[in-house]
Amino acid sequence: MVKYWVDIFSGLDKVEVNALEKILEQKQRLQEELQKYLALRQNSQDKENPEVQKKIAFCFRVMSRSFADPSEAEESFQILDQLNDTNIWKILTHLVDPNTSFHQTRAYR
Numbered sequence: 001m002v003k004y005w006v007d008i009f010s011g012l013d014k015v016e017v018n019a020l021e022k023i024l025e026q027k028q029r030l031q032e033e034l035q036k037y038l039a040l041r042q043n044s045q046d047k048e049n050p051e052v053q054k055k056i057a058f059c060f061r062v063m064s065r066s067f068a069d070p071s072e073a074e075e076s077f078q079i080l081d082q083l084n085d086t087n088i089w090k091i092l093t094h095l096v097d098p099n100t101s102f103h104q105t106r107a108y109r
Helices: 002-010 014-043 050-064 070-081 086-096 102-108
Strands: none
Touching: 014 050, 014 086, 050 070, 086 102
């Protein structure tokens, strides 16, 4: 897999390298914001607290900017927030954990 990426990366020009770097930076920001949201969700005992709701809404706004249709993405995050399946939250936490291996990530997906 590394050889594949090296072959692709070596064929890119400066503009394409810059575009790839920007895409990876955006992906990292999205992952970091999702980690903040998951931590906030896990650590807050009272989700009805207006301050907690405000922080969650801000996380949704920041994350939704990473998508083509931010308003639709924000709505989807709000729907996701209402899910009570603990398994989904465990999987999401593992997926955004930088220590999760590629093979573990594929298994979770």
